Amino acid sequence: MNKILATGLVLALLATGASAQKPVKKAPKKAPASIKTLPAKAVAAGIPAELKQPIPFDPEVKVGKLANGLKYYIRKNTEPKNRAELRLVVNAGAILETDDQQGLAHFLEHMAFNGTKNFPKNEIISFLQSSGVRFGADLNASTGFDETIYQLPVPTDSAQLFEQAFQILEDWAHNVTLDPAEIDKERGVVLEEARSGRGAGQRMREKFFPLILNNSRYADRLPIGKDEIIKNFKPEALQRFYKDWYRPDLMAVVAVGDFDVAQVEGIIKEKFSRIPAVSNPKPRLQYAIPPHKDTKIAIVTDPEQPNTVVQIMYKRPEIKEKTLYDIREAIKRILFNSMIGNRINELTQQSDPPFLAGYSNYGSFLGDQDAFSSYVIAKDGDVNRAVTAILDENARVDQFGFTETELDRAKKQYQKAVDRAYRERDKTRSGSYVNEYVENFLHGDIPVGISFYNDFTKKYLDGITVGDVNNLAKQFITQENRAVVIMAPENRNAGSGQGKLPTEKQILALIDNAGKKLTAYVDKTLDKPLLSTLPVGNPVTSEKQIRDIDVTEWTLRNGVKVVLKPTDFKNDQIIFSASSPGGTSLYQDKDFESARFASTLTQMSGIGDYNQIQLGKYLTGKTVNVSPYIGETTEGISGSTTPDDLETALQLVYAYFTAPRQDTDVIKGFLSNQKSYLQSQLATPTPQKVFQDTVQSLLGAYNFRRLPLTPNRLDQVNVDRATAIYKERFADASDFTFFFVGNFKEKDLKPLIEKYLGGLPVTNRKETYRDLGIRTPAGKIERTVTKGIEPKSTVQLVFSGDFVWSSENATQIDALAEALEIKLTETLREEESGVYGVSVSGAYAKIPAQRYTFRIGFGCAPENVDKLIARTLAEIEKIKQNGADPKDIDKFKAETRRETEVQLKQNNFWLGYLSNQYFNNEDPTEILREAELLKQVTPESTKQAANQYFGKNFIKLLLQPERKQ
Missing domain, CATH: 3.30.830.10 (Metalloenzyme, LuxS/M16 peptidase-like)
Structure with missing residues (x-):
């Protein structure tokens, strides 16, 4: 279903640790050859006939099915070279557990690493580690509500090792030994994994899940399971789950990498055809989340919850993408998410932002449902203000829609992303393809090739109108299937005032009455050159070659040093950084807070005549990211761009040196939000926060600069002093060294380097960092x-x-x-x-x-x-x-x-x-x-x-x- 996943409160809470996370359903981004335009004629519902065509399956992947029902996907891909990404995907997870098996889908995943027919006990881990595969980082698995996925990245330059990797997959599929002694040993490991997920989130989730999931089976089948069952289940219960659900008709093998496709297909057929088909298999039921007419409201508190968080969900049936029309509709949703996201981000640029963080987004939810979700972290616990602000932005779109200029920018940005994916089509890493095929097996999402998708967006993106996108708000925001979750500190209901939590009745009224007396959004842009004055550059005066690693060093006449490494690892990427000795170490403790926030406040303010919002709009359609920083011993710049946008990136670098800006409103809002956040952390500190603060302070010998940030320390930030410090750190480029790595030719880069870096200001001061003498205590x-x-x-x-x-x-x-x-x-x-x-x-x-x-x-x-x-x-x-x-x-x-x-x-x-x-x-x-x-x-x-x-x-x-x- 190729959609953007709504990453937020509820979906984050669906994860019960590293091995219980639902696979992300990706936004459509790739897709064979060219689009055939059929004769234009009217079709049902006004959809052109050409768009009623089914989505073409990526022809670069070999798909097959064995007689026993097991499906396989194979694709040759040489990034990275001599490597392959293998997956065993099982269309079975926690949702299929019986009452006495809760947690055993996940437990079985653990046992797959604890002994199989051909790899007794922990030999799988030991064998792969000896071959250069790290346990946890590379070799891993995950169990979700509906699926279990085993991941195995392996080298392909050893034929024996490569074939053994498929033997491991086969063993996982039907040869896990499930030794009772090993089961008993693993109980403690799984219980410790469950223990690691305990805390405020878990306790509150247990309260609100049944409500927002409308008492569906999903609310009662969290993959991590139940401790009492993990402690006491009989091995027969685990064996029963393995026998019932680990069967070839519910499995797929995915292999993408630097190998011969025919050879891999032969290995898969040889090994996995040995798995017998199951006669009279148990039906693999699909479970739904029942719809509801009313609004489900859950207000939950916990003594260890530091912030007040609200999420409003408008659930609706999952959108399946089967035709070209569905792809076009998916692009509309992507554009919608992009534009409303930009608007909400602008709210945080005010002098008094209405919330600490927030978003509205359409995406996947759980099971057979999608959701349009709005999420806010309330500032100072003020739920009314935060919820009103986010819902007003939703309503503003509903009432007035987006502007033509907003849509134009969103289209440019999306087309740029598709163009980059197309340019990198021969440099795409195998892991990206693997995920697409896993999603196809589990959810029917159709993987499309980037060549097709690039053609598709060029053909149809421009035809999407503001009216097309504006109509989505009315589809997303309804009164049915609505759910609200408020999570807050336990003491939030004590007393009265803006921090007191609203009642369910008040919340419902707040939502139903949102969007009153609104005015249309005004899209404020600036039409000026990024640089008011172009620099007068300086030439390269010396050059040194380090041929062993294909590196070149340049020194410019103004003293700036440049280190270059041209590569062909990516077709459309240039990354860079710069550093100079000094940093916050050169300032006294009284200026420390101003110094460490100096680069942050400057970047938030924009550059030259452009504030941050205007700068973001100006850069639409470009791939440019440039950030200044001031660390303890250095100051510098980091960034990334493309060959086409390199000059813009260098203009930004020049501007951050020569035209820093101070935006009083943005800075005031940022510091206000930071202070509110810190106050909530102090009022209800989590155990981990208290512990990490202690660790940080002790290891830093309780030096002033190693103590945790507090509201009182934040008050020490002097904005004018921070601006002055920033200017001091970037006043002299003569001791800066710049590094450029990526797809460029030195002869093309040289005139740009000489113009922009050669034009940086220099004073030729001599300075270095200061050793503050901070040491971890001895003894x-x-x-x-x-x-x-x-x-x-x-x-x-x-x-x-x-x-x-x-x-x-x-x-x-x-x-x-x-x-x-x-x-x-x-x-x-x-x-x-x-x-x-x-x-x-x-x-x-x-x-x-x-x-x-x-x-x-x-x-x-x-x-x-x-x-x-x-x-x-x-x-x-x-x-x-x-x-x-x-x-x-x-x-x-x-x-x-x-x-x-x-x-x-x-x-x-x-x-x-x-x-x-x-x-x-x-x-x-x-x-x-x-x-x-x-x-x-x-x-x-x-x-x-x-x-x-x-x-x-x-x-x-x-x-x-x-x-x-």
């Missing part, structure tokens, strides 16, 4: 935060100290972190069944001081904290005694090599890598030493690293629940 420290209702704990263990900067030492830290994470996942998760996941990160820095930090984190039951910490420290001690397990070292090396293979073909990697190397004054060809550096990682080297880095500086931080009285 052994323990800190426990007691906060929270739910029986859940969070553990963070931190090791830190001085570091001798070198690539060799950095590689040893990376290896140690990865090997320890692999081992702790095996022990804390698989052996102890005490955590859902554990993270280990090793970080190191050269500037402002050479330091390292190891952080180990996990969530668990309060009663298991001490045991799991002890086990963690015991595993660290083993590495200190014997070094890391050679098998884990091999996994780290395989993962690193495979990751680097892909990264070396990514523009983002090169931009980040080059900027870091130059910032640290390191050799930019260091990446070529990776093989040499990996050879130096051994059990002995990790033993030495563990003894060096897991030393006396140890901080133990715990979040524990409040004790029940």
Whole structure:
């Protein structure tokens, strides 16, 4: 059904963790050859005959079905090279569980990794890690209400490994062993995953779901299930679900990647034809959300909910896209969403915005329903003002419609997006195609090729009129199937005043009476050049080639340095950044808040004669994103664009240096909203917020600059001082280094660089950053935060100290972190069944001081904290005694090599890598030493690293629940 997913409150709450999220239904964006225009004649309902044609299926994908009913999709795609994305899709999820199986669809997904016929116990994970596939990041699965999806990205340059990947998919389909001993071990892991999702959102969801879902089966089948069932179910219940629903007529295999299609089809036929068809299968029922005439209103509060949030949903039957006319109708909805989104965004640019955040959007909802949803976070808890403001904008569209100029901009922006997708058609990553075919199998969404879709939009986009789009509001906004959810802090109903929650009757009146005494929207634009005066540039005066990595360095006469890496990784992308030493470190504490907000306030104000709203309208139809920043030790610019829009991007860069703007109303509104948000966080702090504030403060040695932002600190922002600081930081470009990566030719780029970067102002001042002396405290420290209702704990263990900067030492830290994470996942998760996941990160820095930090984190039951910490420290001690397990070292090396293979073909990697190397004054060809550096990682080297880095500086931080009285 190729629609935009309404990403908001309710849909966010439908997710019950990483493995319980409904697949996103994408907006139509791609589509075979050319459109055949049929003879024009009138057809039923006024639809031209040519638009009644069915949507053509993308001819680049091979689709087939085996005799047992299993469907397959195969497409050759070489981005990334030597890689494939594989999926096993099962058209069965939590909605099919019986009462005694609630949570077992998700549990079964876990068990697929805990032993199959050909891969006993955890050998699937171990085998793939040894092949360079990371568990969690790459190898993963998800369970939703209606589906279960297993994802497996694999290399294709090893025929044996590639075929084994399909063996894993086949084993998941019908050879999961479901060993009772493994089931019992996995109970704790699943319970810990459920524990991690507990909190205010979960508690409130349990109250409002039955109401807004009209007591449908969806309200009673959350994929995460019920704890009591997870603890006590008999293995037979899980085996029954597997037998009933994991069957070939409910499965699809999707394979997209750099391979031979015929070969892959042969593998699929060989392996998956072995799955026997099921005789007399259980009917795969489809469940609906019953319609209702009345308005369902749920007002729920919780002591740990910090903000007052309102969502109003107008539910309606799901729109299925089958014909070309349906595609055209879908484009109307995309344009509608774009235009109303822009209007609502403008409300936040006022000096006193009516809400902290908000949107109105048409998209998928759940089951067989779509919804037009409006969502607001109320400012200062004022529900009446927030709801009135968002509904008035909806009503303004209903009463007066959009303007021709708004529609023209929306069309230009959408056509630009389609054009870019078309230009990148041979650079599209396999994962994008995989998702389209998954949606086709599960929901019937028809994947169309970008060539067709590009032709289609060029032919039909211009013909969409303002009247066409304006008519949508009346279709979307009705009194039937309406639902309202208000989530607020528990103390919101205490007392009186604007923060007191309305009653159901008041809410209904507020909605029904919205849109009174409105006037039409006025589309204010500015017709001026972006730059009032064009710069006088400076030429390139020196050039250096770094041929080993295809990089060129230029130095301009004004001192600006430019580092260039032309690539062909993307056809329509150029990304860039710039940095200069200094940042907020150069300012005293009294100016710190003004300094750290300086770039934000400046960017929100626009540039030159253009405020932010006008600038956005001016840039319509262009792909340009430029942002200034001021960090602690640097200031700079980051941005992205296309070859066609590069000059506009450079004009923006020049303007941010030379024509910053101060928009008093926008700044006042932004600071007002920020203060309201911070006040709500202080009034009802979540347990995680309190804990993270404690962690941040302690690790920052309670330095003023590491303490959490508060309303009082926000009051220290002096707008004039912030503007002055911004101008100071960007007054001298002579010590800036710019980096450009992407599809450009140096000869084409050079005159633009000389004109705009060569024209930047310089004073040739000599400055660098200031080391503020902020260090993680030394010694052994323990800190426990007691906060929270739910029986859940969070553990963070931190090791830190001085570091001798070198690539060799950095590689040893990376290896140690990865090997320890692999081992702790095996022990804390698989052996102890005490955590859902554990993270280990090793970080190191050269500037402002050479330091390292190891952080180990996990969530668990309060009663298991001490045991799991002890086990963690015991595993660290083993590495200190014997070094890391050679098998884990091999996994780290395989993962690193495979990751680097892909990264070396990514523009983002090169931009980040080059900027870091130059910032640290390191050799930019260091990446070529990776093989040499990996050879130096051994059990002995990790033993030495563990003894060096897991030393006396140890901080133990715990979040524990409040004790029940």
